[in-house]
Every structure is written in C-alpha cells, then in structure tokens.
Amino acid sequence: MSTVLSAGPFFEVLPGWLPTAQHLREASLPAGPLAAIMLDVARIRPAGKWHPVSPGAVPAGCVRVRRAVADSRALTRRQAGLLAGLELCRACTAQVRPRGRAGAYLDLARHIIAARAWTQALEQAAPSADWPACLRWTARTPFTDENVLGLIEALAGDPSWEPARQAGATAWQELRDRADTAQDQARVAAGPPGLRAHAAAACALVAAQQDTIMENEIIGAISSAKLQWRNVPVPSQAWGAASRAWAETICLDADPAAARTALADAVEQIYATAQVRDVALLPTAPAYSGDEFSSPAEWAHAEYQAVRAVTTRRWYQRLEAALAEVHDQADDAASQWRLLLIIGWPPAAEGDRELAYLAHYPELIRTPQVPTPASGSECPSRAIVLLHVPGFAARHAVAHQSPNLTATMGAQVAAGSTPSPGQISALLRYAAAIHGRHNLTEASAALGSFQVSGE
Numbered sequence: 001m002s003t004v005l006s007a008g009p010f011f012e013v014l015p016g017w018l019p020t021a022q023h024l025r026e027a028s029l030p031a032g033p034l035a036a037i038m039l040d041v042a043r044i045r046p047a048g049k050w051h052p053v054s055p056g057a058v059p060a061g062c063v064r065v066r067r068a069v070a071d072s073r074a075l076t077r078r079q080a081g082l083l084a085g086l087e088l089c090r091a092c093t094a095q096v097r098p099r100g101r102a103g104a105y106l107d108l109a110r111h112i113i114a115a116r117a118w119t120q121a122l123e124q125a126a127p128s129a130d131w132p133a134c135l136r137w138t139a140r141t142p143f144t145d146e147n148v149l150g151l152i153e154a155l156a157g158d159p160s161w162e163p164a165r166q167a168g169a170t171a172w173q174e175l176r177d178r179a180d181t182a183q184d185q186a187r188v189a190a191g192p193p194g195l196r197a198h199a200a201a202a203c204a205l206v207a208a209q210q211d212t213i214m215e216n217e218i219i220g221a222i223s224s225a226k227l228q229w230r231n232v233p234v235p236s237q238a239w240g241a242a243s244r245a246w247a248e249t250i251c252l253d254a255d256p257a258a259a260r261t262a263l264a265d266a267v268e269q270i271y272a273t274a275q276v277r278d279v280a281l282l283p284t285a286p287a288y289s290g291d292e293f294s295s296p297a298e299w300a301h302a303e304y305q306a307v308r309a310v311t312t313r314r315w316y317q318r319l320e321a322a323l324a325e326v327h328d329q330a331d332d333a334a335s336q337w338r339l340l341l342i343i344g345w346p347p348a349a350e351g352d353r354e355l356a357y358l359a360h361y362p363e364l365i366r367t368p369q370v371p372t373p374a375s376g377s378e379c380p381s382r383a384i385v386l387l388h389v390p391g392f393a394a395r396h397a398v399a400h401q402s403p404n405l406t407a408t409m410g411a412q413v414a415a416g417s418t419p420s421p422g423q424i425s426a427l428l429r430y431a432a433a434i435h436g437r438h439n440l441t442e443a444s445a446a447l448g449s450f451q452v453s454g455e
Ligand SMILES: [Zn+2]
Pocket: 050, 051, 052, 061, 062, 063, 064, 065, 089, 090, 091, 092, 093
C-alpha cells in the first residue's frame, strides 16, 4: 500500500491522493469508466512532480505552476491516465474531481481503498490490543461516514456504472464486516480490567483527597523560589511521579513493598538534591534539634528529607487502602454498580488512557460524535456516553482530572439489571446543571430511543 494512505487508528482519506489501477484491482473494484479519463499534466523541472493543469493556453494549477508561467518558463506538458500512478503534486491533485458519476466513483474508490488499508492495520493490531488501543481504533472509523452510502447511491440509474456500483457496495460491506470482527477480537484481547485499572483507580482516588493535594504542594514549594506576584506557580511534580511509580510497580506482581520503594525513590529522584528555599514551610515541630548539623542549611536539608519521608509513607498507606477498597468493590459488589455519564468519549488522549478500560462495561446511550473545542489530533470529535460500571470505576472516572472529558456519577443500579428512565433522566439533568448544557440535549434525544443492549 502506498505511504500516502493513513492506516490508522484515526481514519482519514487524504485529499491529495489518487488511486492507481493496481489499487482498484486489489480492492476488487473495476476501473470502469475511470480508466478512460485522461488528465492534462505539466511539470516545471525535468525530474519534478506533475501538476494537473487545464488544457488551455494558460494552465491553471497550484502556486508553483502559476509562478513558473509568470516567469515564462517552458512547461513540459503531456496527457496521462487518471489511474496511471504518475507522480503528481499533491496540492493540485486535491483539486482533481471528475464530474458526475465518475467523480462519485473516484471518491468512493478512494474511501474504500483507504478503508481497506485501515482495516488491514486493525486486523494486525487486534490480537495484541489493550483498552487504550481499542478506543483509539473506534474513535474515528471509516464506517461511521454516511457519505459513502451517498456515493454508492449516486452511481445508480446508469447501466454502464452498475458493475462499479455493485462492486463498491459489496467491497464496503465486506470491509465493514471484517472490521467488526477485528474490533470484537481486540476487545477479547484487551480482556476484563485487571490490576492495572484498579491501581489507576486507586491513584485517582487518592489524588483527589485534600491532604494529598496539600502535601504535594508543600513538598514542591519548600524548594521552589518564592513566588513573586507576577510569577505563575510551578506545579509540584512529587505526587505525579510518586503515584506513577507506585502504579507501574504494583501492576507487575502486586508486591506492595516494591511499590513503596518505587514511590519513595521517585520523589527522591526529583528532590534529593533540591535546596530548601523557604524554611518557613518546614514543619513547626522539627524532626531534628539541629545540634548535630554544622550549618542551618544542612539542618534544613535534613528536615526537608524528613518531610518527604513522612509524606511518602502517608501516600503509600493511602494508596494501599484505596486499592483494597477498589478490589472489594470490583470483586463482590454487583449491587454497587453505578450509572456513569461521560461527556467527551472516547478517552483517546494520552492523558486519559487509564480510563480506557471503561469501554469494557455496558454502554447504554451514545450520542453522535460532536467536534469539541479541546479536540486535537489525538481525538477529533467526542460523544456523550452513558455507561453502567462497577462503583470503583465510576468513582475513578469522577476523580480523574482531564481537560478532555467530564464524568458524572448517577444512581446505583445493580450489575445486570436495567436502569429506569427516571434514573437516567435524573443523571442527565444533574450533569446539565453542573457542566452546562453542552450537547446534553443530544443525550436526551438519544434517551427517546433508549433501549438496553447487551446486558
Ligand atoms: Zn501543483
């Protein structure tokens, strides 16, 4: 496959890409009347790319062609088949659009060939997929685009286009089926959420506790330069590094001792050599009398280290308690499942990947994807979903901090049972009240067609 196809996970048909006869054959599409279309092309330099141009005396084309014409340079002109695979200038190629059914079929072929590359890449990725990968591969697929059905429809009504129309429809359906199979395979490979998800949930819960927030700020502030009125405070890195190290280590073999050491080491790596800048932030009851130190700086250094030792101990104690609670809720608390509304689904951004396991649980409502202001290349558009998840997962999502999504916890609904429309509308109203209306009307509309699926 050509490198100008984007293979995934976020599907895209690149505008400056033309298929060749070979591409069409590989995708079981007849070249049909496209084979007869000739382009007038010109190039500026002997080995340069070809620019599709109009056949008249003054070739329209991209900036380069117009500049060359303005400079009175002699262009090399020729004709070439649309499907000949000539090295074309992409800026110009994006403008190549035959009229009528030929144009529709060219667009359809481009879409199908790109979807085929995407599906092949998905099939390769599926056997080793984890939940973040599953979400990335569902965030923007080729098969949500109604446009393709319109293109197939546009070929109807002319017998000479009938083979192309049928081949296009068949190829599209086959790819869609293959992709569905691969998506199912990826979900099976990702498996039920395990220790990694539980550890991430424990971290989010402890991170949201006020004590953790304060302790983290103090560790950072003791060694940072005093704030001037115009300085933006530098966020402390201690908790982030500590909790990541703890979670990564506990996931490996569930060894709390190793995780404690990793947590403390992560904090020391950042602060072991940091100088105390603000003695006033050290505890009022010092850990050392000061007699055994040769200078106030040396004493402050030891005090700072003692603060970190006390704090990291509290942190792993809290993390271990939270993890135990999460385990309990995950194991035997079917009655404690909750409704969970997420605005900004899927959590495909790097910073949200720890929430990806939520995709394992039943999805009750999903609105169409809507472009959001925060959307970037990581996830182009986001939907609102209503999920039914274990209690720990709902608390995890609510505690998770992200610019890309907000989570709102709803009523307790036992696993395997169906929420009432009243419970769902109460959650939608609550979410609208605290997060603003932000497309919740769409979720309410989806509620009209609400059906419980898959439970
Ligand atoms: Zn050009």
